[in-house]
Amino acid sequence: MPHDHGSPLSEDDLLDRRYKASQRRFERECNSHEAGSTWPWIVFAFALAIMIPALIADNWTEILYGASRTWREIEGSVQNLNWH
Structure with missing residues (x-):
């Protein structure tokens, strides 16, 4: 319920004034x-629009190679654990 501090303005008027302000x-x-x-x-x-594709093109092969190498290392260590 809105507090009434003796204000003659209705709630809509107050909201309208606040919006305009x-x-x-x-x-x-x-x-x-x-x-x-x-x-x-x-x-x-x-x-940025020029640099981002250039950065991606430069590092894309490195990123893929690094990810696949890391995955092979993880796979290899898991296989080593299974063998022993």
């Missing part, structure tokens, strides 16, 4: 950042 705060925060500050993020995203 948060919207104004959001707009103020958005406008406080200058529009030019987005370009470093665009450059960063572009560089």
Whole structure:
């Protein structure tokens, strides 16, 4: 049950005011950042988009080889345990 502190506003009015205040705060925060500050993020995203496939292509064979070698070592040690 809502607390009544002698406020003539209904609950809907209070929610509406709170919503409008948060919207104004959001707009103020958005406008406080200058529009030019987005370009470093665009450059960063572009560089990342180029780098990630290159990194994957470089290390993919090593990763696969390392994983298969490790698996063979585990398999070998399990077989050794079974033999003894």
